[in-house]
Each structure stands twice: as structure tokens, then as C-alpha cells.
Amino acid sequence: MQTSSPAGRPGRPRNAAADTAILAATRQALVELGWSRLTLGDVATRAGVAKTTLYRRWSGKHELVVDAVAELFDELELPDRGSLAADTEGVVLQFAAILARPEAKSGLMAVVAESTRDDALRERIRTSIVERQKRLVLQGRTRAQARGELPPEADPEVAARTADLIFDMVAGAVVHRTLVSAEPADEEWVRGFTRVLLLGLAASA
Known part of the structure; x- marks a missing residue:
């Protein structure tokens, strides 16, 4: 942590x-x-x-709640389940479980709403929560490359942009599912989401 x-x-x-x-x-x-x-x-x-x-x-x-919620997300760990898909499912389930906690749900929703009118607060959310948790994407990619599941990146700038995109896709989907739609991010949903994330729409269909 x-x-x-x-x-x-x-x-x-x-x-x-x-x-x-x-x-x-x-x-x-x-x-x-x-x-x-x-x-x-x-x-x-x-x-x-x-x-x-x-x-x-x-x-x-506002700032106090951001830091209090950030500590919850620092509990996230990338499990080693033997494959990129299984590892992804494991960390997404953890993420959803944290968002289901009342302190995370009420705190995050409130500060995100307030940040629409406060640039400094938005930056604090980005640095305290978003940037700190991008480590999970980097760890997962490195592990998958070591297993031979993903090729190494030739261009560091492209690799960084891709990591940002992956984080946005995961975080956006899970936050929308749990906090906006108020639907369970259970194992079935996480399995389907991971399939689309890793294989794309055509492969998942």
C-alpha cells in the first residue's frame, strides 16, 4: 500500500x-x-x-476526502493468476469491490462533482488517485510481456498513450457500472468486459 x-x-x-x-x-x-x-x-x-x-x-x-479515498485505491493489487485475462479480471473485481464501499462511493461521487467547478481539485484527484493507480496497467503489461502474451513496445510515447487509454477504459467502465448505473460488477460482467477489452468487439461476438 x-x-x-x-x-x-x-x-x-x-x-x-x-x-x-x-x-x-x-x-x-x-x-x-x-x-x-x-x-x-x-x-x-x-x-x-x-x-x-x-x-x-x-x-x-474536498481535499481531505480525496486523500482519504485515495488510500482505499492504494489497496489495489494486481494478482498473478497465470494469464493477462485472469489478472485483469482479478484487479477489476477488486476495483469494483472498493467502489461498492459506502465511503468510496459517497466520497468519490462528491469530489468528482465538485471538481467540475474546481480545477485545483480536479488536479488533486488526477495526481492522488488516477496517476497512482496507472501503475497497475504498467505492471500488467510488463507481466504479460514476460509471459509472451504481449509484444514489447517499440515506441515509449505510444506505449504511454496506450497505457493511459487502457486505464481510462477500465476505470470509466467500472465507475459507470457501479456508481452511475448502480449495477453489480460481478464475475460474469467482469469476464465479459475483460473479453471485450482484450479481444475487441468482433472477437467477443
């Missing part, structure tokens, strides 16, 4: 234990109170820290 790196003022002292407690308290508050009723004061009380401690680390609850 990667360590969250909440943004703060230059030169401030850091306390990793306090950061961990605050982010855990934020997720707990999201479960019990929901996005609209969550306040920094409640999070501070739950974490056992002064409210000023939160403001030294986060400018508001």
Missing part, C-alpha cells in the same frame, strides 16, 4: 500517525454521516486531533 501524501504548507512538521488517524476518521465519518453532513470538526474529534491540525494539512473537506 502506498502512503498518502496530503498537500500542506511548506515547512510544516509532519506526523504520519496523525495523518493516518485523520484519513481513517474521514472514511468512518463518510460511512456514518455521508458527504453532506461530514465536517472537519467531526473528523478532528474522531481522530483525536485539534481542528487546526487538519487545516495545516488540508485546505478543506
